[in-house]
Amino acid sequence: MDINTQTHLFNIGKHRIFAQSWHKLGGSNACPIILLHDSLGSVTLWRDFPKQLAVQTGRQVIAYDRLGFGLSDVCEQNLSNDFVFTEATTTFKALLDYFQFSQFLVLGHSVGGGMAAAIAAQYPKQCVGLITIAAQYEVEELTLSGIRTAKKTFQQAGQLERLEKYHPNKAQWVLDAWTETWLSPTFANWNLSQVLAQVMCPALIIHGELDEYGTTAQAQQLFEGIEANAELHILEGLHHLPHKEQPDLVIALIDEFIQSLP
Secondary structure (H helix, E strand, O other): OOEEEEEEEEEEOOEEEEEEEEEEOOOOOOOOEEEEOOOOOOOHHHOOHHHHHHHHHOOOEEEEOOOOOOOOOOOOOOOOOOHHHHHHHOHHHHHHHHHOOOOEEEEEEOHHHHHHHHHHHHOOOOEEEEEEEOOOOEOOHHHHHHHHHHHHHOOOOOHHHHHHOOOOOOHHHHHHHHHHHHHOHHHOOOEOHHHHOOOOOOEEEEEEOOOOOOOHHHHHHHHHHOOOOEEEEEEOOOOOOHHHHOHHHHHHHHHHHHHOOO
């Protein structure tokens, strides 16, 4: 299947942001799907998922590296406690200004799912669909336990160097942005309650039954908190990366959801 893959660079203030797009040749002109990566993620770490999603749906798929991640510029500051919400009005807004989309779907994995919800709330007239995969609604002990375990793992020889492959010159900042932000006592009361009621578009919530960074209660709270039309899928036997563990299943669910949109 022929896919047109392009790289993009756009600015947010003095910083450059890296993005990549995939579109099946002869595919649909319907609005694109924009991907938000997880706490250690990047465009590259989506692997083949964006391409497979573009092939299945026929839509353009766009992923970008948040500021401080992947091939985007270094971020000189620590993450603020409201970073999940401010993504909608900072880097994501710059992406919208660059591409000039009148409408879009937004899909986020893990903390990117929380950002996707904030984006859907911020742009109710432009966002026609919200998709979350393994998203957190709030900080729970399972999340913190998983982060503590990961933090210890990254102290082992060679682990930070592995991360450096995907975040050149930024690996320590990326790791700290995840572990130190989420483990901070000042972040303990963070949750998505303030944005979910503002989500007006249909939503698809996907969560692995055995997710090591969030119980299924997280997905249930997302589902119940969105007053718009929402559907919930708890995937039996899957963990925090359903789109990599069972990509065909997850892409089929997404495609079915998109086809149901008005």
